[in-house]
Amino acid sequence: MTGNYRKWPMILFLGILTAPIILMYFYLFVDTVTNSPPGSMIPNEWTAEHWRFLFTTIPGRPSIWTATLNTLLFATTTTSIVLVVSSAAGYALSRLNMPGRSLFLGGVLVLHAFPTVTLLIAIFLILQMVGLYNTLIGVILVKTALELPFGIWIMKGFYDTVPWEIEMAGLQDGATRFQVWTKLVLPQVKPAIMALGIFSFLAGWSEFILPLVLAPDNNVQVLSVYLAGLISDDTNFDMAMFKSVGVFYVLPVIILFTFFQSKLMNIYSGGNKG
Amino acid sequence: MGNSNAEIAASGRVSAPDLRGGAPQLTRLQKIGNSRHLGLYLMAPAFLFVVLFFVAPVLLTGVFGFTNMSTATGISGGAYLANQSSMRALRDKHDFGELADQINRVVFTIDEAGLEAAAQAGASAATLKELNAKFFGQSFGKRRDVERAIKTLDNRPSSTRAIKAISKHFERSVFNIRFDSADDLLAALNKFGISLDPQQQAAVIDVTYTGWVFTTDNFKRMISLPDTRTTLYNTLFYVFTTLILFNVGFALVLAISTHYMDAAPAGFFRSVWLLPRITPPVLYVLMWKWLAWDTGFISAVLGPFGIAPKNWMLDSPTNAWTFIILINGMVGASMGMLIFASAIKAIPTSLFYASEVDGATRAQQIRHIILPQLRFPILFITSYQTLSLLTSFEFILLATEGGPGGSTEVWALSTYFKALNNYAGSLEYGYGAALALVLVVVGVAMSILYLKLFDFKTLTAPPKIE
Amino acid sequence: MRILLDNFTKKFGTLTVIDQMDLEIHSGEMIALLGGSGCGKSTTLFSICGIHKINGGRILFGDKDVTNITSQERNVGVVFQSFALYPHMTVEQNIGFPLKLRKESASEVKRKVDEIAEMVHIEALIHRRPGELSGGQQQRVALARALVRRPDVLLLDEPLANLDATLRLEMRSEIRRIQQETGITAVLVTHDQVEAMSMCDRIAIMDAGKIVQISEPREMYNNPVSDFVAGFLGSPPIAFLQGRITDGIFVEPSTGTKMPVNADIAKRANGGEVRVGIRPEFFQPGAGAAIKGRVSFIESQGRETLYNVTLPDGNILRSIQGSQSSARIGDEVEWGVDSSQMLVFGRDGMRL
Structure with missing residues (x-):
């Protein structure tokens, strides 16, 4: 920052602390395309055998492509609903007069911090009762609901930064409140919608507990549950293949992260995970 | 006014613009788009979601916590079943021993169903016809009685074995039969000549019901079990150690040390430390397992030094906890890092310059310029992360499954094991919900506390367009 | 068009900001609401255009009572202090927006936009976005947008406060020129007595929610009714x-x-x-x-x-x-x- 202190001690210090993470990610990628002799960490040959799961279905598991499709469906549907519902609700909370507005606001704020996993048992039983257990729709609805308070909160925050005068000008120009929202205000919060969309997609893509509990069956299985199932199967232990599945699974995440890092940094600092 | 509006709405167009001015009139759609209720329309979907998936589950967790719901009782209504254990309960709990014996007893009734079954089994038509004619509708208390009756028939079977075979089809009992409703059960008993007074009826219904009932046993059990205390201590240890060491402590280290770097290395380190957060948990924990596995990285590195390979994550409770805290902490540190870093960035540069001109060392600058500015962010992270750590169990489930020997089982995980997943396969929804209810109560209390940290008044400033 | 505020009262919660104000604005005149911050001048402006609902009295445009009708139905053009241009639209789209909302044909919109752009001297800029314009140019666009649908009244809320000194001088005469060319009734809200005196036909000077004096600028300077007015005018x-x-x-x-x-x-x-x-x-x-x-x-x-x-x-x-x-x-x-x-x-x- 300022030039009065030496920088290299800080870089060295943090470099040492960061080394294990870099090491783990380095070997995550290296191990998927190489073999190492027993007891050694230094690979001695290239191989593609760890990626065989792409072409042959592992016994007792769904096809990786089924799981991928399910995950994609799960993440994109959740994201779309979250975007639509929270941009509407966020606007209402930020800008509109309505009965119970501050109650809604307080509620959203409390729910935003509220530990949702504590509701898992009740949600599990509800889904069983209404017949949505072991369906993608059920787990999509639940995931959407749990993402919503955060989404609404973020959107409300972004709407708050749009100048009131833009809305006033819109009204004077003859627009209804609804037109003001769709034609004047929504275009101003496009970056927010983009960021929230990416965030929700990643959250959906990574989600594990909800599909594990609410939709564990093979035909509705998502990649996280698929991978966890592989790992916990003690009879068929193959670390290099697990890592390959993992790399396959994490690729979209890495790509999104690389392209939208700054946007995500913003939203993670208001984040809701661990 | 109402009239002309209706006309315009019906014709579906806005009135032609008046070039000299004059206000345009609005269609009905525009009225809705303008109405005071627009906010409610826009809120409605969110409201529906919140009611269905937050309000209802919170309330139902409260309800379920006071039931004995489990895989055995099912989640919808149960059936009525007279069996060994329910009759024992009838004898012991209600003191109707005689009645229990009576229900237990088998009777033989000559009826349509029995005759048909016997015919299917190949009994002679003549025998059955005569049996029908002479004894239809009669009941016999003992097998011997019905056999004797069959023997009196003209067309009786020749062998005793055949007589026994026929008599078997007329054996009638309520024993081990599931009845959908209490009325069905009582009707069946009545059919066998067992009539009950209201008191007896109530007792029978009580003991034969297999569905779930309301009870406070869950909480008595929670308090009396020693496991509860262990889990509680585990939880507190886990939450506060992770919080202090990583979510706040290491997050500060990251934010402050990257502050003293150029933009490029700072950005690099922040990105790397965000990786654990954006990596899906299943894969993230898999990488740790690779590190700790007995053929994994640690074992391979330590091998040449004569240390035997072992599973470092699960070989002792201490190691298990070390890994759990590292795994959680590395994810948790990044949120604090981002928030602290942006708070440091908000400190005016001139303050740093001034302190350096005044001769401050780096440690003094951190102590006197940076840390005082971070007081509120630290408070925020502490309260927020306490709550999320308290209720998160994903990483522990994936890494150690609470092991070795339950030594890393925290409250949320134990809830999950009790109600949603265990080896025995008997899921105790009621007890799990009771455990979850404790977390819900703590969660609500802490969320409200968290709300107070915000300046709620400014958040709810009234809209400027009236 | 004549505007009449009759016994107009505005409260925020329990706080009375404007108490029973009467004000008549003649057709075609430009009047200044002049006063320090918090005197209620902006509140009056927002009440005239319908962003605020009033708590008592009536507002008349001509003979039409507009007290209870919405902003959209009042046909008022407003220029805001920050100009409030829509950042995602070009100048042309900004100016044409009110016409598009009225579902006027594309050719009609284009004709009117070109006409008004010429009047405020921004013909060359109509394909740019607001972010690419100087303060003075944004001001002109805001004026054009407010005027394009020929409103009954033009309201200007501190229109020069966000401009630097030389631009302020230029826009002062420009706004006055445009107002006189269109003959529109205009209300200027300002805290700057020079602006009020140089641009307006009459000045209504306000203090604590009341109009203290309403006169032509020269007359008010020469014959202030109170030491407050005398102190406010003159530099x-x-x-x-x-x-x-x-x-x-x-x-x-x-x-x-x-x-x-x-x-x-x-x-x-x-x-x-x-x-x-x-x-x-x-x-x-x-x-x-x-x-x-x-x-x-x-x-x-x-x-x-x-x-x-x-x-x-x-x-x-x-x-x-x-x-x-x-x-x-x-x-x-x-x-x-x-x-x-x-x-x-x-x-x-x-x-x-």
Whole structure:
């Protein structure tokens, strides 16, 4: 920052602390395309055998492509609903007069911090009762609901930064409140919608507990549950293949992260995970 | 006014613009788009979601916590079943021993169903016809009685074995039969000549019901079990150690040390430390397992030094906890890092310059310029992360499954094991919900506390367009 | 179009911001609502355009009561302090937006946009976005957008506050030109008396939610109804002296200088305590009753020079003179007050 202190001690210090993470990610990628002799960490040959799961279905598991499709469906549907519902609700909370507005606001704020996993048992039983257990729709609805308070909160925050005068000008120009929202205000919060969309997609893509509990069956299985199932199967232990599945699974995440890092940094600092 | 509006709405167009001015009139759609209720329309979907998936589950967790719901009782209504254990309960709990014996007893009734079954089994038509004619509708208390009756028939079977075979089809009992409703059960008993007074009826219904009932046993059990205390201590240890060491402590280290770097290395380190957060948990924990596995990285590195390979994550409770805290902490540190870093960035540069001109060392600058500015962010992270750590169990489930020997089982995980997943396969929804209810109560209390940290008044400033 | 505020009252919660105001704005005139911050001038403007709902009284446009109709139905054009241009639209789309909402045909929209763009001199800019325009250009776009659908009234909320000094001067005359060309009734909200005086037909000066005086600029400057109005108008500001009027003569207490006042005022003052206001242009060397003091501050404004003269009791009189004057700081001077131009106020601050 300022030039009065030496920088290299800080870089060295943090470099040492960061080394294990870099090491783990380095070997995550290296191990998927190489073999190492027993007891050694230094690979001695290239191989593609760890990626065989792409072409042959592992016994007792769904096809990786089924799981991928399910995950994609799960993440994109959740994201779309979250975007639509929270941009509407966020606007209402930020800008509109309505009965119970501050109650809604307080509620959203409390729910935003509220530990949702504590509701898992009740949600599990509800889904069983209404017949949505072991369906993608059920787990999509639940995931959407749990993402919503955060989404609404973020959107409300972004709407708050749009100048009131833009809305006033819109009204004077003859627009209804609804037109003001769709034609004047929504275009101003496009970056927010983009960021929230990416965030929700990643959250959906990574989600594990909800599909594990609410939709564990093979035909509705998502990649996280698929991978966890592989790992916990003690009879068929193959670390290099697990890592390959993992790399396959994490690729979209890495790509999104690389392209939208700054946007995500913003939203993670208001984040809701661990 | 109402009239002309209706006309315009019906014709579906806005009135032609008046070039000299004059206000345009609005269609009905525009009225809705303008109405005071627009906010409610826009809120409605969110409201529906919140009611269905937050309000209802919170309330139902409260309800379920006071039931004995489990895989055995099912989640919808149960059936009525007279069996060994329910009759024992009838004898012991209600003191109707005689009645229990009576229900237990088998009777033989000559009826349509029995005759048909016997015919299917190949009994002679003549025998059955005569049996029908002479004894239809009669009941016999003992097998011997019905056999004797069959023997009196003209067309009786020749062998005793055949007589026994026929008599078997007329054996009638309520024993081990599931009845959908209490009325069905009582009707069946009545059919066998067992009539009950209201008191007896109530007792029978009580003991034969297999569905779930309301009870406070869950909480008595929670308090009396020693496991509860262990889990509680585990939880507190886990939450506060992770919080202090990583979510706040290491997050500060990251934010402050990257502050003293150029933009490029700072950005690099922040990105790397965000990786654990954006990596899906299943894969993230898999990488740790690779590190700790007995053929994994640690074992391979330590091998040449004569240390035997072992599973470092699960070989002792201490190691298990070390890994759990590292795994959680590395994810948790990044949120604090981002928030602290942006708070440091908000400190005016001139303050740093001034302190350096005044001769401050780096440690003094951190102590006197940076840390005082971070007081509120630290408070925020502490309260927020306490709550999320308290209720998160994903990483522990994936890494150690609470092991070795339950030594890393925290409250949320134990809830999950009790109600949603265990080896025995008997899921105790009621007890799990009771455990979850404790977390819900703590969660609500802490969320409200968290709300107070915000300046709620400014958040709810009234809209400027009236 | 004539605008009438009749007994207009506005509250925020329990706080009454405007209390029973009456104001009539003539058709085609430009009127300024002038006052310090918090005096209620913006609230009045927002009530006229319907962003605020009023708590009492009526608002009439012409003969039409618009009290309870929405902003969209009032046909009012507003230019906001921050201009409030839609950042995602080009200049052309910004100006055409009100017409598009009325579902006018594309060719009609284009014709009107071009016409108004020409009037406000931004023809060359219509394909740019607001972010690519200077403050003055944004201001012109905002004006064009407000005027394009021929509103009954044009409201301007501190339209020059966000511009730098030279642009402010330019836009002052531009806004006035456009208002006069279109003949539209206009309301200007401002805290700057120079703006109000230079741009408007009449000024309504406001204080604490009430209109204190409403007059033409010259008249208000010459004949303020109270010391508040006298103090608000004029730059450099008027100076006040405290004292008594006896036998038709005001005696400056610290120097004993005698300044005759006219008989009418003397009668009304009736020997009581008064404040007299002396504008800088009426405190000049060789004019009227000479008063002694020491030059304590000199501010050269180029063509003119402003002097502060401190009297023995610490009161300060201001004088503005041509630059040929040669007084220096610390000089003892004896300049005269044109007592016929003195403004005399009673103890309650009202003009006598």
